[in-house]
Amino acid sequence: MTNERSDLSERAQLMLRALIDRYVLDGQPVGSRTLAREAGLDLSPATVRNVMSDLEALGFVCSPHTSAGRVPTVQGYRFFVDTLLQVQPLDERAIANMRLELLLDQTPKDLVESASGLLSGITQLAGVVTLPRQEHALFKRVEFLGLTGKRVLAILVTGEDEVQNRILSTEKQHSAAELQQASNYLNELFAGKDLSAVRATLLHEMQETRTHMNSMMVTAMHMADQVLEKNQDEDYVMAGQTNLMEFQELCDIEKLRKLFDAFNTKRDMLHLLDQCVHSEGIQIFIGDESGYGMLDECSLVTAPYAVDGEILGVLGVIGPTRMAYDRVIPIVDATARLLGAALNQKE
Amino acid sequence: MTNERSDLSERAQLMLRALIDRYVLDGQPVGSRTLAREAGLDLSPATVRNVMSDLEALGFVCSPHTSAGRVPTVQGYRFFVDTLLQVQPLDERAIANMRLELLLDQTPKDLVESASGLLSGITQLAGVVTLPRQEHALFKRVEFLGLTGKRVLAILVTGEDEVQNRILSTEKQHSAAELQQASNYLNELFAGKDLSAVRATLLHEMQETRTHMNSMMVTAMHMADQVLEKNQDEDYVMAGQTNLMEFQELCDIEKLRKLFDAFNTKRDMLHLLDQCVHSEGIQIFIGDESGYGMLDECSLVTAPYAVDGEILGVLGVIGPTRMAYDRVIPIVDATARLLGAALNQKE
DNA sequence: AATTGGCATTCTATCGCGTGGAGTGCCAAA
DNA sequence: TTTGGCACTCCACGCGATAGAATGCCAATT
Numbered sequence: 001m002t003n004e005r006s007d008l009s010e011r012a013q014l015m016l017r018a019l020i021d022r023y024v025l026d027g028q029p030v031g032s033r034t035l036a037r038e039a040g041l042d043l044s045p046a047t048v049r050n051v052m053s054d055l056e057a058l059g060f061v062c063s064p065h066t067s068a069g070r071v072p073t074v075q076g077y078r079f080f081v082d083t084l085l086q087v088q089p090l091d092e093r094a095i096a097n098m099r100l101e102l103l104l105d106q107t108p109k110d111l112v113e114s115a116s117g118l119l120s121g122i123t124q125l126a127g128v129v130t131l132p133r134q135e136h137a138l139f140k141r142v143e144f145l146g147l148t149g150k151r152v153l154a155i156l157v158t159g160e161d162e163v164q165n166r167i168l169s170t171e172k173q174h175s176a177a178e179l180q181q182a183s184n185y186l187n188e189l190f191a192g193k194d195l196s197a198v199r200a201t202l203l204h205e206m207q208e209t210r211t212h213m214n215s216m217m218v219t220a221m222h223m224a225d226q227v228l229e230k231n232q233d234e235d236y237v238m239a240g241q242t243n244l245m246e247f248q249e250l251c252d253i254e255k256l257r258k259l260f261d262a263f264n265t266k267r268d269m270l271h272l273l274d275q276c277v278h279s280e281g282i283q284i285f286i287g288d289e290s291g292y293g294m295l296d297e298c299s300l301v302t303a304p305y306a307v308d309g310e311i312l313g314v315l316g317v318i319g320p321t322r323m324a325y326d327r328v329i330p331i332v333d334a335t336a337r338l339l340g341a342a343l344n345q346k347e
Numbered sequence: 348m349t350n351e352r353s354d355l356s357e358r359a360q361l362m363l364r365a366l367i368d369r370y371v372l373d374g375q376p377v378g379s380r381t382l383a384r385e386a387g388l389d390l391s392p393a394t395v396r397n398v399m400s401d402l403e404a405l406g407f408v409c410s411p412h413t414s415a416g417r418v419p420t421v422q423g424y425r426f427f428v429d430t431l432l433q434v435q436p437l438d439e440r441a442i443a444n445m446r447l448e449l450l451l452d453q454t455p456k457d458l459v460e461s462a463s464g465l466l467s468g469i470t471q472l473a474g475v476v477t478l479p480r481q482e483h484a485l486f487k488r489v490e491f492l493g494l495t496g497k498r499v500l501a502i503l504v505t506g507e508d509e510v511q512n513r514i515l516s517t518e519k520q521h522s523a524a525e526l527q528q529a530s531n532y533l534n535e536l537f538a539g540k541d542l543s544a545v546r547a548t549l550l551h552e553m554q555e556t557r558t559h560m561n562s563m564m565v566t567a568m569h570m571a572d573q574v575l576e577k578n579q580d581e582d583y584v585m586a587g588q589t590n591l592m593e594f595q596e597l598c599d600i601e602k603l604r605k606l607f608d609a610f611n612t613k614r615d616m617l618h619l620l621d622q623c624v625h626s627e628g629i630q631i632f633i634g635d636e637s638g639y640g641m642l643d644e645c646s647l648v649t650a651p652y653a654v655d656g657e658i659l660g661v662l663g664v665i666g667p668t669r670m671a672y673d674r675v676i677p678i679v680d681a682t683a684r685l686l687g688a689a690l691n692q693k694e
Numbered sequence: 695a696a697t698t699g700g701c702a703t704t705c706t707a708t709c710g711c712g713t714g715g716a717g718t719g720c721c722a723a724a
Numbered sequence: 725t726t727t728g729g730c731a732c733t734c735c736a737c738g739c740g741a742t743a744g745a746a747t748g749c750c751a752a753t754t
Contacts, residue, residue: 031717044727049718067717067734106514145490147508155502155512161494165502165510167453242611245604257592264589378746391698396747414705414746 008058013084015039015051016060020072020080024322027248029069074287074321077299081284081325090330094122098335102342108132108162111346112237115315115339120240123328125319126263130236130273132305132312132343134158139190139198142227144179152179154227158195160346168226174219182220190224199228234270238263247320249297262294276302277314282329287321297321301328303336307344315339355405360431362386362398363407367419367427371669374595376416421634421668424646428631428672437677441469445682449689455479455509458693459584462662462686467587470675472666473610477583477620479652479659479690481505486537486545489574491526499526501574505542507693515573521566529567537571546575581617585610594667596644609641623649624661629680634668644668648675650683654691662686 008016018039022030032045032052039048052070055061060076063069072080098118105111112129119127138159145153152168174182190198202225205213213221241263244250250259262268272290276283285300295318302316315336317328355363365386369377379392379399386395399417402408407423410416419427445465452458459476466474485506492500499515521529537545549572552560560568588610591597597606609615619637623630632647642665649663662683664675 029717033717045717046719046727046729047725050726053719063718065734066719066732067715069717141492143490143492143502145488145502145504147504151508153502153504153508153510155490155492155500157492157494157500161498161500161514163500163512163514165512167508167510239611242604242607245600245607251600253592253598257589260589260592264586376746380746392746393698393700394696397697400748410747412705412746413703413748414744416746 008055008079011041012051012054014041015048016055016072016076016080017084019052019055019061019070020076023072024324027322029064029071031069034069072322074289077286077321077325078289081286081329085326085329087326087330090334095334095338098122099338099342102338103345105342106346108160108343108346111339111342112313113239115335116237116239119315119317119331119335120243122331123317123319123323124240124243124246125317125323125328126238126240126244127315127317128236128238128269128273129315129339130234130270130277130313132307134162134164135196135199136194136310137162139193139195141183141187141191142224143183144174144223146174146176146179149173152223154223156227160343164227166227168223170219170223178216178219181216182223185217185220186224195228198224202228234274236266236269236273244298244319249320249322255297258294259298262292268292268294272300273302273314273316276300276316277304277311280304280311282333283316284325284329299323299325301325301332303332305336305340305343307340312340312343355402355426356398358388359398359402361388362395363402363419363423363427364431366402366408366417367423370419371671374669376411376418378416381416419669421636424633424668424672425636428633428676432673432676434673434677437681442681442685445469446685446689449685450692452689453693455507455690455693458686458689459660460586462682463584463586466662466664466679466682467585467590469678470664470666470670471587471590471593472664472670472675473585473587473591474662474664475583475585475616475620476662476686477581477617477624477660479654481509481511482543482546483541483657484509486540486542488534488538489530489571491521491530491570493521493523493526496520499570501570503574507690511574513574515570517566517570525563525566528563529570532564532567533571542575545571549575581621583613583617583620591645591666596667596669602644605641606645609639615639615641619647620649620661620663623647623663624651624658627651627658629676630663631672631676646670646672648672648679650679652683652687652690654687659687659690 015035019030019035022034022038032048036043036045036048052061055076056063056070059073060079061070062073064071101118102111102114105114109131112131116127116129119129140157140159142157143155145155147153147167150170150173152170152174154166154168156164158164202221206221206225241260244259245256250256272285272292281303283302285295287299288296290300297320298318299321300316300318302314304311304314306312315332317332319328362382366377366382369381369385379395383390383392383395399408402423403410403417406420407426408417409420411418448465449458449461452461456478459478463474463476466476487504487506489504490502492502494500494514497517497520499517499521501513501515503511505511549568553568553572588607591606592603597603619632619639628650630649632642634646635643637647644667645665646668647663647665649661651658651661653659662679664679666675
């Protein structure tokens with residue numbers, strides 16, 4: 001019962017949880033008296049102080065100064081979410097409402113925007129959703145339209161009826177008939193295959209001896225290659241950034257500016273989100289765990305979303321480290337599922 | 348020489364200018380001593396005080412409290428920009444650099460983004476550029492691709508090789524041949540006309556007796572109508588919002604949040620920008636002149652941009668009321684010209 | 695008549711100081 | 725092991741005093 005050293009007694013765990021719950025509410029350091037009252041256990045402040053002392057020795061809490069209460073450290077939060085968090089199951093009706101909201105959208109882009117709006121709206125934090133990856137989407141068809149000069153408008157339709165267009169520069173000016181030929185050729189060759197396979201085939205064919213290909217085919221291949229080249233840069237959609245201004249710990253203009261700059265620049269955020277997409281399941285970065293300075297006082301809770309088991313992207317919530325993880329986590333989780341389902345339906 | 352009442356003596360104007368110049372620098376109320384030193388005129392602080400008193404009576408300056416210096420009021424700024432502002436001509440090289448930057452862009456969307464980046468980068472304030480209006484662009488061609496179900500992908504190419512696509516829901520499923528027929532019909536009918544004319548014709552034709560139209564033509568008309576219906580919602584691109592965090596008068600989190608919320612919601616901002624596009628030339632809203640609460644401590648300097656005399660949109664800069672109008676105005680002006688020219692070249 | 699110096703006045707910002715309160719750590723008693 | 729007691733620490737807050745920056749007004753000067 002009385003574990004010593006690194007393992008925490010059950011009582012200490014309860015206290016840590018109570019402390020975090022309390023701290024999440026108002027952001028004020030929690031003292032022994034408050035905690036004794038709040039923790040449910042029937043203990044005197046003095047006893048609580050002893051336990052707190054242990055927790056501090058373990059690095060789970062710390063006090064801003066001698067005579068303030070205790071505040072959870074990053075490690076405290078980490079232990080909390082890893083081992084003693086019990087998420088609050090989500091209200092069925094809430095989920096139904098979210099589903100309804102997502103069903104209204106037609107395109108994946110709309111869906112992603114709604115999802116990010118939902119995340120920020122429900123959590124009152126900032127929501128972020130990456131655009132779905134396209135590389136494993138199915139090639140459906142491609143069309144070419146001649147524009148002025150040697151430029152060609154390429155339209156690529158993928159499995160989910162998602163449309164991309166891109167303007168290509170070609171070597172010579174092509175007639176409408178030539179372009180039609182080219183698209184016919186590509187459509188017959190590739191329809192129904194997945195984009196990465198198409199890409200691979202293209203690269204392979206173009207390096208092979210081209211004896212069996214006429215010039216039209218070569219042109220078509222080249223154009224297709226350009227279309228698929230940088231297949232929709234990674235990007236994300238955010239919502240509710242301004243919610244973060246409500247938190248005093250972020251009211252420092254310096255921090256706030258760094259944060260918003262990072263949101264706008266996108267580069268670092270994309271790196272971070274990319275890590276989350278690779279590690280399956282809910283991922284949580286607390287405070288400086290992310291390694292990027294701008295999120296130092298923030299936490300990021302993410303979940304990948306998938307269609308047919310294929311992970312297409314990641315979504316999540318950004319808030320202060322003292323966020324209500326037990327409430328946020330199931331919301332992120334549910335949103336990821338719903339987004340996946342909604343994307344699936346549109347196929 | 349000694350004008351009385353509402354008309355300002357030349358000396359008072361000089362003082363007002365000096366006061367604003369000074370106040371723009373550091374945002375501190377300006378006292379009589381400082382002003383006496385700075386104004387160039389060789390006057391004692393006491394004299395300056397008398398003049399200041401007049402300026403205050405006219406409502407051009409006010410003091411935050413008895414023993415602080417004077418601060419320009421909205422009316423003070425207004426008088427300043429209207430009658431005694433002399434803009435600083437822009438460095439030729441700076442203009443050349445901006446032109447170069449814009450020349451790199453291919454699409455109108457890219458151009459708009461670069462322009463907004465330029466505005467914010469050079470002024471160190473927030474830049475905003477509306478997307479160019481399309482309604483007077485030329486109809487070039489339209490293509491229809493059948494998607495799954497009764498949905499059709501419409502692709503509209505306009506004069507500037509700008510491409511828009513939209514997914515339409517149709518009454519029945521159309522074959523590729525039917526769609527081809529429809530697009531051929533529309534392309535022959537409308538190629539080279541301007542979009543608003545096309546729209547007018549469509550509305551007219553669809554209400555007329557349809558005896559001379561077969562069902563294919565009716566379908567085509569309907570689809571075209573859907574394509575042109577809400578021709579690219581008004582929208583704008585912003586950059587450098589975080590620059591606004593540097594100014595103490597905006598460091599109040601409340602104000603900042605209102606501002607950023609307005610930027611994100613876009614509705615009110617679009618209203619405001621719309622007013623600017625109608626009034627030709629540089630338009631300046633100072634402080635609460637805009638009528639929208641969120642800009643109360645801010646000013647907006649805008650200029651419409653045009654191609655071939657046709658106004659396509661508006662761009663501008665948002666900053667605190669105490670911005671360097673003499674520096675910002677020529678920058679906004681030049682950017683508008685350059686953007687117009689760049690858009691013109693891409694045609 | 696315009697300008698100026700002088701002077702009392704007003705208000706802010708700031709510093710030091712004292713105090714109350716909240717919380718801790720430690721120790722001895724239960 | 726828990727608890728009450730106690731000394732100690734530190735912050736937040738309010739108070740008063742002070743210094744400084746401006747002002748407005750008036751009388752003297754140009």
